[in-house]
Amino acid sequence: MKSHATTLLAEVRTFRQNYPDVRYVDLIALDIPGHFYGKRYPIEMLEKVAAGSPLKLPQNAVLLGAQGGLFKIGDYCFNDGDPDANRRLVPGTLKPVSWESQPLGQMLITSDGTEAPIEFEPREVLAKVLERLQHKGIHPVVAFELEFYLFDKKLDNGLPQFARDPLSDDADDQPNLHIERLSRFSEVLDDMAQTAKDQGIDITVITAEIGPGQFEINFGHLDDGMRAADWAALFCRSTRGVALKHGYRASFMAKPYLQFPGSGMHVHVSLYDGAGNNLLAAHQQQPLRHAVAGCLELLPHCMPIFSPNHNAFRRLGGTVNAATRASWGFEDRDACVRIPESDPRNLRIEHRLASADANPYLVLAAILVGLEHGLEARREPIAPLNEDRSSGSDFPLEMLDAVRAMQHHAVLRDKLGAEFVDVYCENKRQDHLAFQQEIHAREYRWFL
Template sequence: MKSPSATLLAEVRTFRQNYPEVRYVDLIALDIPGHFYGKRYPVEMLEKVAAGSPLKLPQNAVLLGAQGGLFKIGDYCFNDGDPDANRRLVPGTLKPVSWESQPLGQMLITSDGTEAPIEFEPREVLTRVLERLHHKGIHPVVAFELEFYLFDKKLDNGLPQFPRDPLSDDVDDQPNLHIERLSRFSDVLDDMAQTAKAQGIDITVITAEIGPGQFEINFGHCDDGLRAADWAALFCRSTRGVALKHGYRASFMAKPYLQFPGSGMHVHVSLYDGGGNNVLAAHQQQPLRHAVAGCLALLPHCMPIFSPNHNAFRRLGGTVNAATRASWGFEDRDACVRIPESDPRNLRIEHRLASADANPYLVLAAILAGLEHGLETRQEPIAPLNEDRSSGTDFPVDMLDAVRAMQHQSVVRDKLGAEFVDVYCENKRQDHLAFQQEISAREYRWFL
């Protein structure tokens, strides 16, 4: 077998042969709020990194707030000297970037798998959860679904405008599920899909959603949880770039319009043992019930992950298929945890609560932690919505309450890592407080 460095070196050299016009490659990773950070490397320097030269970036880049600022979190940021931390290249992710004006490449980097992984790096958090499950003989298969909105490229006094229908040049202000909307916006949607496939992302179904200019993209089921989350993260980046190229803005913002549905991140998860048997389907699906109970038990304590900002909480309960309580049901889109109809081989849960702008690594880590907790404790879930429409347990509906519910919950701290939980909760608390430090026009109208 080739060594990791030999495999990476071959990948870089093949890329250079196939794309000789590319002079720079963006080395990127996802921070806590779900934004990419990184460095732009000359491609010849990338070859040296692939061969084994150190790759270091500031450790605290992972801690940036939603607007890029640094918060004092324990001794991080202001009392630690802002140290560098090692990163490594993620094999198989070196791809061309087609939405920039100049030839460019991009490649994922991560601290997981290095000598000193960053405990609060989102990809490292998911890595630890997956490794623990693999040691138990449990192998997840994962598929993400992402909803997003298209807007006109120009804002109106800072506010989004409906996208213009390319055929009629009128605004697409009619919320509907019509298949014709896919045809009218086919140029940009097809470019998004083809660009994603060029990034190695397995794109499957495209749907016109209910909101004006709202669409959903489904990804294929993947037996590598890290790769599935990589796909979701990379898709958000490429989709924004492609939209701008076509004269639109694409956004995964959770609730851009109060009067229309928000955008969610739906995650399908099935679990298999070493022999390829579906763990959830065994013993008349009793493990499925245990897994559901575990998900529902941890859900109220993972809300800062599922709803990672002030706007994301606006999405809950307002319109279509957005739950206000932790619930489950068979073929029920009003439930947080839906069990789609399937044969025993493909039995799975669909976790529907997270907003589309949530961090996919952390969302999947929290879902898997809930499934693991349920299989361990073997508790029975509450009644499904199919039996009792009022069934469900409350969860926090604002950020500060959500942070309090998460930070000291022992199971969450054990499953996701105490250091991560402390850092993440303080990051969200500080982001929320920073968001409040601006007086809106509405506030003057009400109280001046």
């Protein structure tokens, strides 16, 4: 059996043979707000790393705020000497970057699987959850769906402008679900899909959504939850790059227009045992009900993960299919947790609450913890929306309230890690407070 280093080295050497013009590779990882950070390595140095040379980056790069700044979080950032932490290359993720002007490659890196993983790194948080489930004989199958908007490449005094229809050169300002919109924007959408496939991502359905310039792309179902989250993260990066190449700006911002629907991250999850049996379908689907109850119980305490910024809270209770209460239902898109119609083999939940700009590793970790908690607690859920349209429980609709609800919750501290919960909550608190430290034109109009 090949060693880990031998496999990586073979991957790098094959890449160099297939892409001889590539001189540099971006080594990238996702920070807490969901942005990629990393370093650009000469391809020769990457081969040395693959062979076993150390790969180190600052530990505190994971803690960057939404605008890239550092916050004082416990002893991190300003009282720890800004130490380096080991990272490793993620096998199978070395791919070409086709949206840059020069030949380039990219590869995921992570601290999970190293001798001293960073406890608050999003990928490490998910890795711990997946490992614990595996030890319990629970094997998730996961598929992400991501919504996004296309805008004109140029902003108007910092505000987004509608994407221009390439056939008529008119603004795509009419919200609709018409299939013709896929044809009118086919050049950029096809490039996005092909580029994602070049990254190893299984793109399936493409939908023109209700908002002007809004689209949704679905990914295939995977029995590797980590890889599913990798796909979601990498898709956001490549989609933004491809859009710029075509003269557009692609954004996963949760609520760019108040009058139009926001963009969500929908996650389909089914659970299987080692023999391939769907755990949710057993005993007349009683485990499904328990899992739903667990998700709904923890949902109010996971809101800083599902709605990770001020704008994301604007999406809740919006124009279409965005709930303001924790609810569930069969084939009901108004529910936070939807049960799509399916046969027992494919029975699953669709978690619909997260915004498109949420961190996919943390969103999946939070959903899985909810399912795990529900299977352990074995409680009955509240009535589904199909039986009672008023059914649901409240959850925080403002960041500071959400942080308070998350930080001291015993189940989350146990199953996501107390160190992560403390660091994440303080990061969100500081980001929110920093956002408030600017006087906007509206304040002058109202109060001057």
